[in-house]
Amino acid sequence: MRTYLDCIPCLLHQALRAARLSTSDEQKIKQVLDEVGSMIKSIPLENPPPATARIIYRKIKEITGNPDPYRKHKNRSTRQALALYPGLKKKVKQSRERLLTAVKMAIVGNIIDFGVNQPLSVEAEIESLLSKDLNYCDYDQFKADLHNADEVLYIGDNAGETVFDRILIDVLKKPVTYVVRSEPVINDATCADAVLAGLDRIATLVTSGTDAPGTVLATCSASFRKKFSRSRLIISKGQGNFEALSNEKMPLYFLLIAKCPVIARDMGVNLNDMILKRASH
Amino acid sequence: MRTYLDCIPCLLHQALRAARLSTSDEQKIKQVLDEVGSMIKSIPLENPPPATARIIYRKIKEITGNPDPYRKHKNRSTRQALALYPGLKKKVKQSRERLLTAVKMAIVGNIIDFGVNQPLSVEAEIESLLSKDLNYCDYDQFKADLHNADEVLYIGDNAGETVFDRILIDVLKKPVTYVVRSEPVINDATCADAVLAGLDRIATLVTSGTDAPGTVLATCSASFRKKFSRSRLIISKGQGNFEALSNEKMPLYFLLIAKCPVIARDMGVNLNDMILKRASH
Numbered sequence: 001m002r003t004y005l006d007c008i009p010c011l012l013h014q015a016l017r018a019a020r021l022s023t024s025d026e027q028k029i030k031q032v033l034d035e036v037g038s039m040i041k042s043i044p045l046e047n048p049p050p051a052t053a054r055i056i057y058r059k060i061k062e063i064t065g066n067p068d069p070y071r072k073h074k075n076r077s078t079r080q081a082l083a084l085y086p087g088l089k090k091k092v093k094q095s096r097e098r099l100l101t102a103v104k105m106a107i108v109g110n111i112i113d114f115g116v117n118q119p120l121s122v123e124a125e126i127e128s129l130l131s132k133d134l135n136y137c138d139y140d141q142f143k144a145d146l147h148n149a150d151e152v153l154y155i156g157d158n159a160g161e162t163v164f165d166r167i168l169i170d171v172l173k174k175p176v177t178y179v180v181r182s183e184p185v186i187n188d189a190t191c192a193d194a195v196l197a198g199l200d201r202i203a204t205l206v207t208s209g210t211d212a213p214g215t216v217l218a219t220c221s222a223s224f225r226k227k228f229s230r231s232r233l234i235i236s237k238g239q240g241n242f243e244a245l246s247n248e249k250m251p252l253y254f255l256l257i258a259k260c261p262v263i264a265r266d267m268g269v270n271l272n273d274m275i276l277k278r279a280s281h
Numbered sequence: 282m283r284t285y286l287d288c289i290p291c292l293l294h295q296a297l298r299a300a301r302l303s304t305s306d307e308q309k310i311k312q313v314l315d316e317v318g319s320m321i322k323s324i325p326l327e328n329p330p331p332a333t334a335r336i337i338y339r340k341i342k343e344i345t346g347n348p349d350p351y352r353k354h355k356n357r358s359t360r361q362a363l364a365l366y367p368g369l370k371k372k373v374k375q376s377r378e379r380l381l382t383a384v385k386m387a388i389v390g391n392i393i394d395f396g397v398n399q400p401l402s403v404e405a406e407i408e409s410l411l412s413k414d415l416n417y418c419d420y421d422q423f424k425a426d427l428h429n430a431d432e433v434l435y436i437g438d439n440a441g442e443t444v445f446d447r448i449l450i451d452v453l454k455k456p457v458t459y460v461v462r463s464e465p466v467i468n469d470a471t472c473a474d475a476v477l478a479g480l481d482r483i484a485t486l487v488t489s490g491t492d493a494p495g496t497v498l499a500t501c502s503a504s505f506r507k508k509f510s511r512s513r514l515i516i517s518k519g520q521g522n523f524e525a526l527s528n529e530k531m532p533l534y535f536l537l538i539a540k541c542p543v544i545a546r547d548m549g550v551n552l553n554d555m556i557l558k559r560a561s562h
Contacts, residue, residue, distance in 0.1 A: 005307065008314050009294035016290055026286065030326065033289050037321030040314055 001243045006262045007049045012036055015056050018186065021073075022064035035059050048243045050214025057185045057213065068184040070159075077160025077187065078196045081109065084126070085163050091130070092167060099146075100139055102168040103255065104130065107274045109164020110157060110238050110257045129257075135273035142253050142276060149233035149251075151175040154203065155215055157238030157256075159189045162197035165237065169202050177227070178203035183211035188240070214240030217248075239263050245279070252279035282524045287543045288330045293317055296337050299467065302354075303345035312344050329524045331495025338466050338494065349465040351440075358441025358468065359477045362390065365407070366444050372411075373448060380427075381420055383449040384536065385411065388555045390445020391438060391519050391538045410538075416554035423534055423557060430514035430532075432456040435484065436496055438519030438537075440470045443478035446518065450483050458508070459484035464492035469521070495521030498529075520544050526560070533560035 012033065019032040036056050043052050061067055088105055095101035108129045146152070152174050156162055169176050178199050181188045189197075194205050209221025215236070217225055228234070234252045236245050242254045242263065254277045258264035264271045293314065300313040317337055324333050342348055369386055376382035389410045427433070433455050437443055450457050459480050462469045470478075475486050490502025496517070498506055509515070515533045517526050523535045523544065535558045539545035545552045 005297060005301075005310055005314065008318075009290055009297055012293055012318075013290035016286060020286075029286055033286065034322035037289075037293075037318040040318030045311065 001048050001246045001263065001266050003043060003045045003047055003049050003052060004262045004266075005045075007052075008040055008043065010260075010262075011049065011053060011056060012040075014053070014186075015060060018057065018060050018069060019064060022060060022066035022069040025064075028064055031063050032060050035063065048214065048216060048246075050212045050240045050244050051216045051219070053214070053240075054185070054210070054212035054216065054219060058211070070184065070187040074159035074187050074189075074193055075196070077158065078163060078193060080123075081160040081163035082197065084123070085167070088164070088167055089170070092171065098171050099143065102171045103139065103142070103276055104134060104274070106161075106164050106168035106235075106237065107134065107255045107257060107276065109161040109167075110255070111259075129274065132274065134276055136267075136269055136275040136277050138253065138276055138278040141278055145233050145251055145253075145278075146172065146174065149174060151177065151232075153177050153179065153227065153231040153234045155179040155208070155234065155236045155241050155245075156189045156194065156199075157241060158187050159193035159197070160187075161237065162189045162194055162199055166197060166199055166202060168235075169199070174233075176203040178205050179208050179215070179224070180205060181211060181213075182207040182209050182221075185211050185213045188213050212240075212244070214242075214244035216244045242267075248279060249281045250279060251281070253277065254279065282329050282527045282544065282547050284324060284326045284328055284330050284333060285543045285547075286326075288333075289321055289324065291541075291543075292330065292334060292337060293321075295334070295467075296341060299338065299341050299350060300345060303341060303347035303350040306345075309344055313341050316340050316344065329495060329497060329527075331493045331521045331525050332497045332500070334495070334521075335466070335491070335493035335497065335500060339492070351465065351468040355440035355468050355470075355474055356477070358439065359444060359474060361404075362441040362444035363478065365404070366448070369445070369448055370451070373452065379452050380424060383452045384420065384423070384557055385415060385555070387442075387445050387449035387516075387518065388415065388536045388538060388557065390442040390448075391536070392540075410555060413555065415557055417548075417550050417556040417558050419534065419557055419559040422559055426514050426532055426534075426559075427453065427455065430455060432458065432513075434458050434460065434508065434512040434515045436460040436489070436515065436517045436522050436526075437470045437475065437480075438522060439468050440474035440478070441468075442518065443470050443475055443480055447478060447480055447483060449516075450480070455514075457484040459486050460489050460496070460505070461486060462492060462494075463488040463490050463502075466492050466494045469494050493521075493525065495523075495525035497525045523548075529560060530562045531560060532562070534558065535560065 015036045019029040092101045111125050154176050180194050208224045210219040212219050236254050238256050256275050258269050258273045296317045300310040373382045392406050435457050461471050461475050489505045491500040493500050517535050519537050537556050539550050539554045
């Protein structure tokens, strides 16, 4: 997905939030806004927003000296999600179409995102979302593609959401490689977050090589790009990965909640819709 | 009021809205964001936000070539308000404390503001607000000061809101000088807007000399500053004028709805509170 003009004030707003979480020194926070402000003119609108966000979050780390401001948030998210895990697992077991229910849970888990502007009461939101149907659903095709695939490449998104991914991975019945960011960025899952969520017990963990808040392939490692291009079935979680990968002609399924109005418009869906969408090919 | 860090992404967001209203040329809109972005480092946090907004809106005019993008909005607002005028006037006449009711209406009129991020359904909002009490009310002091004043300097805010100001001016029973911006900026009232609202029939119209969206004295004309400093009773409408004048030690009354969370926090009130507040002195 390209960068829209609306993304620019939003990136500045996100930078302010991250800078505040990184330091209480107002001068340093102002410096972050100054630097991000002067970067605007070099933002290529044809690039996906996470490519720009990557440079912004690097700058915030550099100015504030805080390498992982969302650490506490991430740990709390994972713990919150782990507390819900047994109950959600039981729901899947009791459901008629286990795979579909688990897909839905993986999507619902995408609500745990402190990177967007309006935090939501997590538990209440999860309950409410689970009671709804998916708004965009390429499920039949997903099921067929899964059946034909030997293995699955699963690109994770946020810490906490990882626990919901575990529920889906449990029912895929295929070998899964679970992909995390190489460095902390916003609340995106790194290796440590995936381990805390227990994913190392059911999947092979790999890092994509990027510190962008989305799998921007040009910033990923050569080994990851190779793995990606050879995959027969890829699950991509969340908005950042969608933004980065939406133009790839691959057997890619995007699982997300369209929390951002710009992304919703780009996808042709409504705000807060729950999506399982196959990439165009 | 000083500029808070939160004001900075908000100013960029407002610039995007104004640029879009000014032109459909995406390159020019991007250029506005580029230029405003690089201005961030020179924003002095000790200045009131309208001082910075003035420079931003000048830049938008320069880049887009559109001197008055809110012209249609302003005319529509004034016409909407004029349609409500007879009914509101009747309400004042039938009320027990006419001055207080008219003060409340002048404050409620402040909801007509396309410069903030969330436009509201105007009529519905007005009805709902009129049914509530003021949240912060220096009314007794205002009444006493009005009684002792020979004349009133009334600093207007938005087009449309001007019609509600007329209702208050009608019951002040004092000679009123009504102050408008010298040049169009956002939806702030200029001379033309005040005339359309009928204010020339009941007050002396003057321009403040500024094109800032708030009465930033340093940018006003010498003659206005003289008038201001000699006034015995000043009514200041809206957020922009509050931001610009909040530190003045004058017999100043701020009438506004605290639509912005940063202003509400600065004033020590809640978001959307209706305020009649005397300046500290």
